[in-house]
Structures are given as structure tokens and as C-alpha cells.
Amino acid sequence: MGEMTTTLLGEGNGFATTRMDALLGWARKYSLFQYPFVTACCGMEHMATAGSRYDIERFGAGAPRFSPRQSDLLWVVGTITQKQAPPLKRIYEQMTEPKYVIAFGTCASCGGFYDNYTTVPGVDKIIPVDVFIPGCPPRPEAVLDGLMLLMEKIQNGDREPAVLPPQKLPPLVQLRNKQSA
Amino acid sequence: MSKKVLARLQKRFADKILAVDSFRGDDEALVSPSDWLEIALFLRDDPECAMNHFIDLTAADYPEREPELPRLDVILFVRSLGKNQRVRLKTRVPAGAELESLTPVWLGANWTERECYDMFGVRFRNHPDLRRILLYEEFVGYPLLKDYPINKTQPLIPYREVGPSKLAPFGPDEGNPFGRIDWLARMSGRNLQVSPAIAVQQGQRPALSVDEEDLAPPASPELKP
Numbered sequence: 001m002g003e004m005t006t007t008l009l010g011e012g013n014g015f016a017t018t019r020m021d022a023l024l025g026w027a028r029k030y031s032l033f034q035y036p037f038v039t040a041c042c043g044m045e046h047m048a049t050a051g052s053r054y055d056i057e058r059f060g061a062g063a064p065r066f067s068p069r070q071s072d073l074l075w076v077v078g079t080i081t082q083k084q085a086p087p088l089k090r091i092y093e094q095m096t097e098p099k100y101v102i103a104f105g106t107c108a109s110c111g112g113f114y115d116n117y118t119t120v121p122g123v124d125k126i127i128p129v130d131v132f133i134p135g136c137p138p139r140p141e142a143v144l145d146g147l148m149l150l151m152e153k154i155q156n157g158d159r160e161p162a163v164l165p166p167q168k169l170p171p172l173v174q175l176r177n178k179q180s181a
Numbered sequence: 182m183s184k185k186v187l188a189r190l191q192k193r194f195a196d197k198i199l200a201v202d203s204f205r206g207d208d209e210a211l212v213s214p215s216d217w218l219e220i221a222l223f224l225r226d227d228p229e230c231a232m233n234h235f236i237d238l239t240a241a242d243y244p245e246r247e248p249e250l251p252r253l254d255v256i257l258f259v260r261s262l263g264k265n266q267r268v269r270l271k272t273r274v275p276a277g278a279e280l281e282s283l284t285p286v287w288l289g290a291n292w293t294e295r296e297c298y299d300m301f302g303v304r305f306r307n308h309p310d311l312r313r314i315l316l317y318e319e320f321v322g323y324p325l326l327k328d329y330p331i332n333k334t335q336p337l338i339p340y341r342e343v344g345p346s347k348l349a350p351f352g353p354d355e356g357n358p359f360g361r362i363d364w365l366a367r368m369s370g371r372n373l374q375v376s377p378a379i380a381v382q383q384g385q386r387p388a389l390s391v392d393e394e395d396l397a398p399p400a401s402p403e404l405k406p
Contacts, residue, residue: 083317086337115332117324118316125340 021157028072028098029151030060035071035095037088040078042105042137049140059147068094073150074127079107080120092127100150103132104143109163112136124161132163142167184208186268189229194220209269217255217272218281224259224268225286232259232268235287238294240301242276244327251275255303257283274303276326282308300325 038046049056056062065071068091080088092101103123106112109132111121123129130153133146146164153162187201187208197220200211212220224232236258244252251273260267274280282305283290294305295314302323305311313320317337322329 082334082336089338117329117331117334119334120336121334122343124343125336126338128341 022155025155025157029154032059032061032073032100032147032151033063033065033071034061034073034075035066035068035091036064036075036077037091038075038077039080039084040105040107042078042107045135045137045140045143046075046077046104049143054140054144056144056147059144059151061147068092069096072096072099074099074101075104076101076108076123076129077104079112079114080123080126081118082120083118085120085126088123089126100131100154101127101129102146102150103129104146105138106134106136109134128159129161130159132161134164134166138164186224186230186266189227190220190223190268193223193227207269208267209271211271211273214255214272214274214278214280217270218283218286220270221257221259221283221286224270229264230266230268231261231264234260234262235283235289236260236267238283238290238297240297240303240325242301242325242327251278253278253301253303255280255297259287277302277304279304279306281306282311284308299323302326 036043036046048054050062050064061073068074072095074092074095076088092099101123103109107114107119108123109129111119115121120126124132131146131150133142135142138146142164145167149162149164153159184203187198187203187210190210191198191201194212194216197212197216198210199213202209202211210220224230238255238257241254241256242252243250243254246252253274253276255272255274257270258267259270272280280303282294284294284305285307291309292314294303294308295310295312297303298305298308298311299313299315300323312318316324319337320335
């Protein structure tokens with residue numbers, strides 16, 4: 001794993017060869033059925049990401065399944081309290097293998113600024129997490145970057161937790177004519 | 182507000198109203214816990230008070246109050262929709278004390294009294310269903326009392342092993358240091374700084390009572406001195 005997969009095109013005979021795990025990874029990364037575990041304000045950005053402007057369907061990850069048995073990608077969106085931790089773990093255990101978890105936002109990743117008696121300091125204390133997306137809340141672009149990072153990890157068979165690195169933003173463009181202001 | 186309700190209370194109850202206060206239109210009366218139910222009933226039933234709208238019931242913890250005063254304030258907020266007036270009723274109880282429930286007076290007191298019990302441990306007599314409302318039954322202690330350690334968690338399921346440290350940028354001290362007040366030290370009179378960690382972070386002049394060890398920043402490489 002990790003090396004490039006070579007795909008040989010058949011000479012008009014209609015077949016191709018590949019490795020089994022690469023084929024499985026390719027199939028899995030384009031058919032992620034999500035279970036949104038939305039608890040807090042990050043849910044607004046999650047809804048924005050699911051809207052038509054960002055078109056999450058082009059990654060094959062658009063369809064939410066509100067039954068954990070039909071889903072393989074758990075989005076933990078928002079703060080998880082100690083009282084919510086047992087239901088979260090139970091939902092994770094009910095999901096079908098192979099299952100992936102994205103911690104959406106700072107609260108789900110590490111508890112955020114809630115440093116108190118009631119907040120779980122990161123859902124990785126409860127369930128294994130594949131991708132952490134920092135942000136309070138993360139913008140939809142960051143969420144899509146996190147999703148693409150997860151897809152890359154699925155293709156490579158990589159189950160180590162990863163944090164979405166910060167993106168380099170292009171310089172701001174001055175749109176307004178300064179003389180007219 | 183016109184202090185009409187306070188005048189009415191003082192006229193009717195005289196000595197039972199221990200103190201009154203009006204500040205920027207907010208009227209407030211302090212009563213003894215034994216008169217709590219009686220005065221609440223009067224506020225509701227008296228035609229000149231007519232407090233028919235229960236707003237809230239909560240508590241506040243003052244652990245550093247003079248030792249002869251009980252440390253908890255239980256505060257009732259009620260309003261009269263018809264008379265367009267409102268009043269606060271306060272009483273002082275020690276931690277873990279019993280107080281008469283106001284649920285028979287205003288039905289809305291049911292859940293707020295449960296919350297008050299959940300967070301401060303005030304037990305309400307004759308409450309129909311005095312259970313924790315926000316926290317879980319397994320929780321030990323009352324988290325809004327100042328001597329409950331602010332970041333002490335009581336997990337319902339055991340935590341996974343996630344290695345010695347979290348992945349960057351999520352350090353162990355990612356949270357804000359606002360809440361890191363050492364109340365146990367404060368109550369013993371050792372450290373009167375609001376929050377030593379944030380004082381260090383903001384370069385504040387240290388309070389006179391602060392020890393050297395209180396000023397040491399918490400074990401976090403991210404926190405700038």
C-alpha cells in the first residue's frame with residue numbers, strides 16, 4: 001500500500017487490472033454515506049456545506065442516512081457533553097464496517113473553549129477519529145478539504161488520525177475603487 | 182419602577198422583610214427562608230401585587246461572604262402582566278439546605294427548581310419531582326458551587342487512550358484560561374487574583390496576596406508569559 005496503482009487499459013477488449021485493495025478504496029471513497037451527529041452551532045456550517053453552493057454530492061458524500069446501520073461516515077458536529085457521550089459511542093458501534101469518523105470543529109476535536117465539568121475534551125476520548133477539522137466553526141471550504149483528506153486516506157488505507165492543515169489563503173483583492181469612496 | 186410592590190410588602194409584613202433595594206428600576210426584597218412560601222403566595226394573590234408571571238428562580242454562590250451569613254442566595258423573579266411591575270425576592274440559605282418549593286404557587290417553578298437543585302444542591306420541600314434536570318444521575322456534587330473544581334469531569338464511559346498528547350494544534354490547554362480560578366485557594370484566603378493564568382497572559386499587575394506559585398503559568402507550552 002502507498003505505492004501508485006498502475007491501471008492497464010485493455011486494448012479495446014474492455015477490461016482493466018488493478019489491485020483489490022485499491023479498487024475497494026476507490027469504491028469506498030466515492031460512496032460515503034454520512035450520519036450527521038449534529039449537536040451545536042457547527043451544524044449551521046454543516047448545513048451550508050450540504051447546500052447546493054458547495055455541492056458535496058460531487059464527492060459521493062452527500063446523502064445523509066439517519067440510521068447508523070446504513071452509514072459509514074460519522075460526522076461529529078459540535079460540542080459533545082458527558083451526557084451525550086454514551087449515545088455517541090453507541091451510534092458508532094451500530095455503524096457498518098468499514099466506518100470513518102470526522103470531528104467537525106474545535107469543540108468536537110478537543111472540547112474547544114469549554115474547559116468545564118460537562119464537556120468531553122475531544123471525541124477521540126470516546127471513539128477513534130480519522131480526520132479533525134479545526135475551526136470555530138470551520139468554513140465549508142475547510143470542510144470539503146477535510147472530506148478530501150479523508151478520501152485520500154481511505155484510498156491509501158491509512159487509519160491514522162490526521163488534522164486538516166491550515167490553508168494558505170490568496171491575498172485579498174481590492175474590489176472597491178478607492179477614489180470613489 | 183415605582184417601588185409600589187416593596188412598599189406593599191413592607192406594610193403587610195413589616196419585620197419579615199429584612200432588606201429592600203432598588204437599583205435602576207429593579208426592586209428587590211430580602212426575606213428569611215422560613216417566610217419564603219408565605220411571601221410568594223402573597224405576591225401572587227394580593228390584588229395590588231398580582232404577580233401572575235413566574236420568570237425565573239435561580240441561585241448564586243458567595244463563598245467569601247461573612248461567615249455568619251449563609252453562602253447561597255436563592256433568587257425569585259416574578260412579574261405582574263396586568264399591573265406592569267416586577268420584583269425580585271431573595272433569601273439566603275446555607276449549602277445543602279432545604280427550602281420550601283414554590284411549585285404549588287407557580288407551576289413554572291417546577292423545572293427551574295430542579296435546575297437549582299441540579300447546579301447548587303438546594304433541596305426544595307414538597308417539590309413533586311426533585312431530580313437532576315440537566316446533568317446525569319451519576320454526577321456527584323453540584324457544579325455551580327464555587328468549590329467544585331471547574332475542570333473536573335465525571336465521564337459516564339471510560340476514556341480511550343489517545344496517546345501522551347493531542348495532535349497539533351489541539352494542545353491539552355486549548356481551552357480558554359478564564360475558568361481557571363483556584364477557588365479552593367481563594368476561599369482559604371491565599372490567592373485573591375481573579376484568574377492567575379489570564380493575569381499572566383495579559384501582563385496584569387499581580388495582586389498583593391498572590392504567591393509565587395500562583396503566578397506560575399499552567400503547564401502549557403502555548404501559553405505566552
